[in-house]
Amino acid sequence: MCCNGTSVGFVKVERFETEKIQNVLDIETENGKGFFLQPCSKLNSCGCEIYNERPKQCANFQCNLLRSVRENKTNIHDALQIVEKAKRKKQTIEEMIQSQQINLNSNSFYFKGCELRSKYKKQSNPSTKWKNLIDEIEKLNNLFSENT
Numbered sequence: 308m309c310c311n312g313t314s315v316g317f318v319k320v321e322r323f324e325t326e327k328i329q330n331v332l333d334i335e336t337e338n339g340k341g342f343f344l345q346p347c348s349k350l351n352s353c354g355c356e357i358y359n360e361r362p363k364q365c366a367n368f369q370c371n372l373l374r375s376v377r378e379n380k381t382n383i384h385d386a387l388q389i390v391e392k393a394k395r396k397k398q399t400i401e402e403m404i405q406s407q408q409i410n411l412n413s414n415s416f417y418f419k420g421c422e423l424r425s426k427y428k429k430q431s432n433p434s435t436k437w438k439n440l441i442d443e444i445e446k447l448n449n450l451f452s453e454n455t
């Protein structure tokens with residue numbers, strides 16, 4: 308859910324690795340540093356296509372849930388349940404966006420959430436559907452902040 312842009316919007320590329328990463332991935336650069344937006348073009352159904360060359364931020368990233376499993380604070384069964392819950396919530400939100408026919412510019416789910424919050428704040432009298440949508444997004448974010 309990080310590589311596919313659900314919980315993470317972009318990946319930073321450090322100055323020392325910019326050249327190496329540019330050989331395997333399209334990135335934006337400025338002053339020697341770089342970044343790329345999620346969903347990552349190197350994510351396929353089996354995982355990361357450039358696993359051995361992936362950026363440092365990817366290699367070091369551990370969500371709270373993974374840390375919690377590694378520290379034996381959460382068992383793997385409960386962790387998988389949390390992942391499934393997050394996936395269901397994401398699906399619900401996507402269906403809500405579709406049913407309300409809201410046009411969004413972002414490719415990633417993460418930035419769609421930012422766009423929706425921004426649109427919501429500009430409404431003086433938001434409908435119940437909008438309130439419910441934002442409520443679901445906040446619930447998913449809470450799930451991520453607790454577990455990712």
Ligand code: SF4
Nearest residue numbers: 310347349350355365
């Ligand atoms: S480079 Fe690999 S690990 Fe990093 S975001 Fe892309 S798919 Fe994920």
